[in-house]
Amino acid sequence: MSPQELKAALGHGLLSFPLTDFDADLRFAPRPFAERLEWLQPYGATVLFAAGGTGEFFSLEPEEYSQVVKVSLDTCRGRTPIVAGAGGGTTLAVKYAQEAERLGAQGILLLPHYLTEGSQEGLIEHVGAVCRSVRIGVVVYNRGGCRLTPASLQVLADRHPNLVGFKDGVGDIEKFVAVRQTLGDRFTYLGGLPTAEVFAAAYDAMGCPVYSSAVFNFIPRTAMQFYQAQVDGDVTTTNRLIRDFFLPYIALRNQGEGYAVSIVKAGATAVGHTAGPVRPPLSELKPDEFDALSALISKLGPQ
Numbered sequence: 001m002s003p004q005e006l007k008a009a010l011g012h013g014l015l016s017f018p019l020t021d022f023d024a025d026l027r028f029a030p031r032p033f034a035e036r037l038e039w040l041q042p043y044g045a046t047v048l049f050a051a052g053g054t055g056e057f058f059s060l061e062p063e064e065y066s067q068v069v070k071v072s073l074d075t076c077r078g079r080t081p082i083v084a085g086a087g088g089g090t091t092l093a094v095k096y097a098q099e100a101e102r103l104g105a106q107g108i109l110l111l112p113h114y115l116t117e118g119s120q121e122g123l124i125e126h127v128g129a130v131c132r133s134v135r136i137g138v139v140v141y142n143r144g145g146c147r148l149t150p151a152s153l154q155v156l157a158d159r160h161p162n163l164v165g166f167k168d169g170v171g172d173i174e175k176f177v178a179v180r181q182t183l184g185d186r187f188t189y190l191g192g193l194p195t196a197e198v199f200a201a202a203y204d205a206m207g208c209p210v211y212s213s214a215v216f217n218f219i220p221r222t223a224m225q226f227y228q229a230q231v232d233g234d235v236t237t238t239n240r241l242i243r244d245f246f247l248p249y250i251a252l253r254n255q256g257e258g259y260a261v262s263i264v265k266a267g268a269t270a271v272g273h274t275a276g277p278v279r280p281p282l283s284e285l286k287p288d289e290f291d292a293l294s295a296l297i298s299k300l301g302p303q
Contacts, residue, residue, distance in 0.1 A: 001081060001106040003137035007164035009081050009106075010139070011188045012209075013046025014227040016216035017054035019265055019275040020068055026279050028064045030071050037075040039273060043220040047081045048072065049109050054214050054261055057085040057111060059279040066099055073104050083139065087111030090126045094133040107137040109167065112144035120152045131160035138162055141192060143169030150175075150182035157186050167192040171199065173206065180207045194260045195253070197223075198246050200230050201238065214260070215249070217275075218267030221303045248296055255289055258282040263293065270294040271303055 001009070018040065021033040037048070050072035051057045051065055060068065072082045084100035086093045086108050097108045110130050118126065123146060131138050140156075140163065142148055147170060148156070156163050166183070168176055169192035180189060191203040191211030200211055209231075216223040222241065229237035253259045261278060266285045268275045270293055277284060285293065 001136070003107075003135075003162040003164045006081065006083070006107045006137035007188045009047055010083075010165055010190065010210065013044070014216065014224060015047050015049065015190065015210060015212040016040070016045045016223075017049045017052035017212055017214060018072070019217050019268055020051065020055040020060070022276040022279065024276065026277065028060075028067055029276060030067060032275070033068070034071050034075045036268075036273060036275065037072065040216070040220055041076070041079060043216070043224055045080060045216060047083055047106075048076060049083045049085060049212065050105070051085040052109060052212075053085070053111065054217065054264055055085065056261060056279060056282070057087060059282075062095070062099075065096060066103065069100050069103050069105055077104075081106040083107040083109050085109050085111050086130065088114050090129050093126070093130050097130050097134050097138075101134045101136050105136065107139065107164075108134060110138055110140045110146075112141060112146040115145070117145050120149055123148055124152050124155055127156055127163070128160060131156070131163050135162065137164040139165030139167055139188075139190065141167045141169060143167075143192065148179075150178045153179060153183055153187075157183060164188060165190060167212075168203075168208070169193055173202075176203075176208070177206055195246060195250055197226050197230075197238075198242060198250065200226075201235075204230065214264045215267065217264050218271050218273065219297060219300055219303050222300050245296060245300060249293070252285075252289055252293055252296070256283065256285070259285065266290050266293055267297060270297050 021029040023029045051068045069084045084105040086096035166187045167190040189208040196211040213223045253263045
């Protein structure tokens with residue numbers, strides 16, 4: 001898949017980040033992970049991001065990363081494009097990106113670098129190094145320490161044709177509009193705030209109709225229902241789901257640090273498709289929180 005073909009694939013439909021399965025000893029569990037991907041296939045996500053944020057990229061060691069990407073590609077080949085996460089310091093991010101390309105991934109999602117802040121000049125060099133290291137398409141995740149200005153993105157767009165996407169996890173309306181107005185159709189734009197469904201209408205109004213859904217991991221039918229209602233302008237359905245599910249869900253998510261990932265794994269367990277535990281420094285939902293989540297999910301009906 002060429003960078004431009006990836007850009008087109010990312011420009012429509014519902015996107016998602018599959019959970020990474022771990023066993024009771026916190027080892028990567030390839031067979032359950034493949035079974036998870038098979039379960040999600042019929043629901044029709046347009047692109048899947050392997051070893052992304054919801055997939056606990058930050059806790060994977062390099063060999064596990066390769067296994068996660070390989071299982072994703074082997075399972076979804078010919079059906080769903082796989083974009084692999086890459087991140088960390090520049091040297092490490094380049095190695096992850098090159099490994100994903102070697103394995104056959106269709107693109108790279110460049111996650112924020114670790115710990116330190118960076119100048120705009122430094123961020124340009126960081127993103128540029130990853131883009132130069134591969135031929136496949138790259139999407140930059142604007143979040144955490146990686147907050148690129150419109151001017152910096154213009155420099156990167158001019159230098160690197162394979163930088164095809166901008167995923168926003170900041171939620172600053174003024175800055176996003178400035179990026180969208182400056183870069184126009186040069187990029188495809190993805191909404192990346194948790195929980196994305198609550199922000200979908202606002203991002204759509206700003207020229208960003210596509211988002212990645214974490215809840216697709218455990219309520220795929222409802223996730224697709226919400227996405228289609230958003231596309232159709234069916235505000236009755238979107239408002240109902242936001243009121244009856246997403247706002248109570250967010251209230252539970254906000255009970256603990258790191259729950260943006262932990263609650264998704266808990267949801268998968270609640271619907272009978274467990275991905276195992278989260279790895280430290282994340283922690284599991286408390287029993288009463290898990291029970292509340294299970295009750296909330298049950299009101300949606302079969303998935």
